[in-house]
């Protein structure tokens with residue numbers, strides 16, 4: 109199923125209403141795994157609800173295989189939805205929860221319970237059908253929610269931060285399970301996440317939302333290697349974001365100078381990935397060490413840039429107050445015009 113989102117706009121709230129999505133457009137190809145990535149409040153969940161038909165947009169259109177579905181009720185869209193808070197029915201046991209979408213479609217009880225058991229097996233919960241949902245762990249409940257979303261064989265699966273309530277090792281298991289089910293069932297999948305590493309690990313493509321607008325869309329390596337804005341460059345973590353100024357193709361902030369060809373003169377923001385900065389004895393020792401933090405396999409040297417900090421990894425500890433030289437790998441250094449959120453194209 110090809111999913112097309114065209115020019116979706118919505119205002120929410122009153123006095124005053126707030127523009128939550130502004131002309132959002134993207135396409136998910138048949139069987140694609142696409143992530144909607146962005147910071148909290150970017151509008152990701154709102155967009156998912158519009159695709160599901162839970163919210164109605166003020167402008168624009170959603171199409172499945174080229175047919176607009178804007179007037180189609182939520183339960184007739186053939187969409188599976190896993191909510192962040194799962195929303196399992198507490199008055200039903202596990203298999204009744206999973207079978208519920210089939211019941212809504214008029215499937216007879218024995219058939220829908222068979223279907224529920226089959227899906228529980230897919231999510232590795234064989235034998236859990238008669239249990240109360242409250243007796244399951246968070247990870248097990250999340251798997252029940254996933255099985256329920258798949259029960260009515262949806263052509264589009266919508267996942268809203270499906271791993272956010274789980275601890276790290278369970279999250280890894282769930283990511284693998286979701287990718288396995290995506291391969292087996294072959295439905296087009298849209299996942300909301302604010303975790304950029306999760307998005308690049310799992311997705312065929314990523315749509316990055318900020319302030320209700322699409323800032324960039326592309327393959328994971330395109331966003332990682334050529335981030336369109338400082339926010340996208342910084343979302344992968346492990347970086348220093350430094351405010352400074354560009355003059356004559358060079359970015360400066362105190363002793364820090366970086367090449368910035370093609371960036372217009374004036375205030376600017378540099379995002380420097382930690383693995384793109386190195387302590388280098390061959391470089392002029394112009395950077396003053398504020399402190400050094402032990403991180404197991406490495407030490408993180410915090411360099412004083414006035415009220416800002418540049419973080420550089422080091423194989424050995426360096427004392428506060430020392431002056432060091434730093435070299436940079438340009439592939440991990442990004443300079444944008446403007447400050448923070450107001451930057452434009454590089």
Ligand SMILES: Nc1ncnc2c1ncn2[C@@H]1O[C@H](COP(=O)(O)OP(=O)(O)OP(=O)(O)O)[C@@H](O)[C@H]1O
Nearest residue numbers: 120121126128147148149150151152153154155302
């Ligand atoms: N019913 C509503 N009335 C007013 N404002 C709303 C409503 N629903 C959402 N918003 C606002 O819309 C913006 C986007 O919300 P949304 O939940 O879509 O963001 P998100 O990117 O999914 O964030 P999160 O990751 O925190 O869930 C937020 O500023 C939120 O406060």
